[in-house]
Amino acid sequence: MILRLKYFGMIAEAIAKEEENVEIQHRTIADLDGLLKRKYPQLVTLEYQFALNQTLAGMDEIIKDGDEIALLPPFAGG
Amino acid sequence: MILRLKYFGMIAEAIAKEEENVEIQHRTIADLDGLLKRKYPQLVTLEYQFALNQTLAGMDEIIKDGDEIALLPPFAGG
Amino acid sequence: MSEKKIKNFLVEGPITPEKIATSIAHHQVKTNIGAHDIFLGQVRADQIEGKEVIAIDYSAYAEMANKVFDEIREAAFDKYDLTCAHIYHSIGVVKVGELCLFVFTSSKHRAMAFDACRYITEEIKAKAPVFGKEVFENSSFQWKSNQ
Amino acid sequence: MSEKKIKNFLVEGPITPEKIATSIAHHQVKTNIGAHDIFLGQVRADQIEGKEVIAIDYSAYAEMANKVFDEIREAAFDKYDLTCAHIYHSIGVVKVGELCLFVFTSSKHRAMAFDACRYITEEIKAKAPVFGKEVFENSSFQWKSNQ
Numbered sequence: 001m002i003l004r005l006k007y008f009g010m011i012a013e014a015i016a017k018e019e020e021n022v023e024i025q026h027r028t029i030a031d032l033d034g035l036l037k038r039k040y041p042q043l044v045t046l047e048y049q050f051a052l053n054q055t056l057a058g059m060d061e062i063i064k065d066g067d068e069i070a071l072l073p074p075f076a077g078g
Numbered sequence: 079m080i081l082r083l084k085y086f087g088m089i090a091e092a093i094a095k096e097e098e099n100v101e102i103q104h105r106t107i108a109d110l111d112g113l114l115k116r117k118y119p120q121l122v123t124l125e126y127q128f129a130l131n132q133t134l135a136g137m138d139e140i141i142k143d144g145d146e147i148a149l150l151p152p153f154a155g156g
Numbered sequence: 157m158s159e160k161k162i163k164n165f166l167v168e169g170p171i172t173p174e175k176i177a178t179s180i181a182h183h184q185v186k187t188n189i190g191a192h193d194i195f196l197g198q199v200r201a202d203q204i205e206g207k208e209v210i211a212i213d214y215s216a217y218a219e220m221a222n223k224v225f226d227e228i229r230e231a232a233f234d235k236y237d238l239t240c241a242h243i244y245h246s247i248g249v250v251k252v253g254e255l256c257l258f259v260f261t262s263s264k265h266r267a268m269a270f271d272a273c274r275y276i277t278e279e280i281k282a283k284a285p286v287f288g289k290e291v292f293e294n295s296s297f298q299w300k301s302n303q
Numbered sequence: 304m305s306e307k308k309i310k311n312f313l314v315e316g317p318i319t320p321e322k323i324a325t326s327i328a329h330h331q332v333k334t335n336i337g338a339h340d341i342f343l344g345q346v347r348a349d350q351i352e353g354k355e356v357i358a359i360d361y362s363a364y365a366e367m368a369n370k371v372f373d374e375i376r377e378a379a380f381d382k383y384d385l386t387c388a389h390i391y392h393s394i395g396v397v398k399v400g401e402l403c404l405f406v407f408t409s410s411k412h413r414a415m416a417f418d419a420c421r422y423i424t425e426e427i428k429a430k431a432p433v434f435g436k437e438v439f440e441n442s443s444f445q446w447k448s449n450q
Binding site: 006008009010013051054055070072073074075076077078 | 370
């Protein structure tokens, strides 16, 4: 299935990309996280959370075709 | 001794006066309060505090010649 | 006798949004400030026994009020780690919808600004010798009380 | 799928004192309001390892940030008896001394305005996907974190 990935702040900077489409066979956020850490080893040392369709998502959440997933570094609002 | 008396808000309205000098022989705020309630019986039903030289004063505080004393109705600031 | 010059915290008539903007702008040079909290009191069109308030006419024991505002402000600086603190209270007629109180606290971090602004506002309500007549449409009035 | 139109809470560049004055003035027709509380976040000239911050460059996951701001605002209306609540957060470069966050709550009485303003501000810090680069004099930078 195809996922829309978005990267923000220091994550976008670390992987030099703000968004991309990826095709994966995996089913959970944890699976995706593993795939991304193999693709971008620099993520291993960075702090981030996942958002699934604009809501924070835990590692066991199930991904569906067409979902929008974002990697969010620590918040700095205010 | 001579005291400077100041009246504010509903007290000033009730006795139709904003200030006056009074000569008294008495020594405490309680003495002065008794004198004023005899002079202005309308004070008996009204709520007020005394300020002695711009600081809230209890009934047993001693008055000296030249003191400035104010009758303060309930505060409504803000 | 202390000869400390006490600031005047009382302003004639309503406090304007422009005054607030000017006050905020003056703090932009203070680059150690990270957080401001501003409290504004606004005159409400309360219904009292079928009559609607159209204004509050404020008066004060000015010398004592300024002394109390100064003490409250100094106590806030003692209790909280503040960069700045300002208080302005209206005297005279303030119409419904207009502003009668402006408390402005600034600090490096937000907790202190919030705590101090609330502390100052509560202290003013409890301790400042300011009096108010609630004026009704038909020009009758009643005396307001914070208790 | 809810088709609710989400408001835009993000503003390009700093929040100006004039915007705050205009927002205050707009509330003077709401004569059931007795109290406003305003929180302002201001960019500090922090010293970090000998370098001085001259600006913060904010970015956001805009669609999610607006959803989060909207949820925080709705939660504040559920928790507190509010007349109005407004939130504005800067995106892009905000220089030292300039304002990056404006939270504005209004209520009949002061306790609700104070509680709600603080609640909204804390929630924004914790939950809004807004990111910031602290920019130094020599154009180097570091990523800011609320944790």
